[in-house]
Amino acid sequence: MLAHILKKISYILLMLVTVQSFSQISGNVTDNKTGLPIDFVNVWIKNTLNGTTTNTNGNFDFENAKVGDTLLISYLGYEELEFTAKKENVVKLIPTLVELDEVIIIPMRNEQIKTIKSYKKYRKIKEFYFNGHYSLARFYEYKKEYKQNPFFKKLSVVISSSLKDKVKFKMYIIKADKDGKPSNQILSEYYILETDKGQNEITVDLTEEKLMIPKGGFFVVVDRLNLKENKFSNKIASDILQPAIGMEKEDSEKNTWLGFSGKWIAPNELKRFAGSNKNIAINIELTD
Known part of the structure; x- marks a missing residue:
């Protein structure tokens, strides 16, 4: 009888863990230097077409991701970032230093x-x-x-x-x-x-x-x-x-x-x- 009860408890715990691991992932993406939210950033499950996008406050909800997935953010102007998904994620992107080409200044006439x-x-x-x-x-x-x-x-x-x-x-x-x-x-x-x-x-x-x-x-x-x-x-x-x-x-x-x-x-x-x-x-x- 005790073995049967323990088996049921184990099954319930396993179901709870499974549900939790496949539940919605959320997060917030900010600039590491300024602390400001970064809007309309695409967040991906690495090497897949499954992604989501941050809103105007830098927040995202990712229904197709689960805890433990490798998430990737590749956003021009910032270093690419990979991280392991948690239930709630605080993401800070580091700005990149871009080597600019030589600038040739030509006046713009906007006539032709x-x-x-x-x-x-x-x-x-x-x-x-x-x-x-x-x-x-x-x-x-x-x-x-x-x-x-x-x-x-x-x-x-x-x-x-x-x-x-x-x-x-x-x-x-x-x-x-x-x-x-x-x-x-x-x-x-x-x-x-x-x-x-x-x-x-x-x-x-x-x-x-x-x-x-x-x-x-x-x-x-x-x-x-x-x-x-x-x-x-x-x-x-x-x-x-x-x-x-x-x-x-x-x-x-x-x-x-x-x-x-x-x-x-x-x-x-x-x-x-x-x-x-x-x-x-x-x-x-x-x-x-």
Whole structure:
């Protein structure tokens, strides 16, 4: 009888431990130097597509993670961090020192415009990268013709959302490394953008940054943010991450990379992860 009771107690304790280990993980991410919260940071289970995103207060809830998982944060401007998940996590990111290229000061006149076009009319785009927590980065090789218009003026991207409320996503520019791959050097500011329901063209004005095109090439990155308010559910599926990102209509040279968990997947492997390997649809305005 006693053995039977002890067996039941052991079973109950085992169930409690199991439930606890698979329960929701939470945490807060701050800057180690300033102590300020860092918003819209992606937190991943290492080497997986399972992730979450911090909110405006630097807080995150991670329903798909469990105590003991190896979590990873790779956020440009900070040292990459791995840590073992606890029930509640206090995370402090250390800013990185980036060696800057030699700066050549050229006055910006903003008189002449050149456009690198990916699409003519945004409503004619019919293909999109849908559900999935990842970043998409499109590579642009430097061309001699850019010398006449060396500054970024505007970036435009085509976005679609099924939610009635506004959906947030992130957009920025990073430098290409010497091999033409995404580097860890961010060139522009992070832009947190919003889109309404339906298919829209969202434009970022970069004029105030006076940002010059790097001669080694660059990537325009669109980040999908895994926030509760960015998830759509219907009768067919639940928690479909929004927004969807438009693809180029033409089957041009494939220059779009996919990023998650601190790594980048090359264009020739993109289809296996995202269902297509077309370029994301981006229009760029350059100025003198």
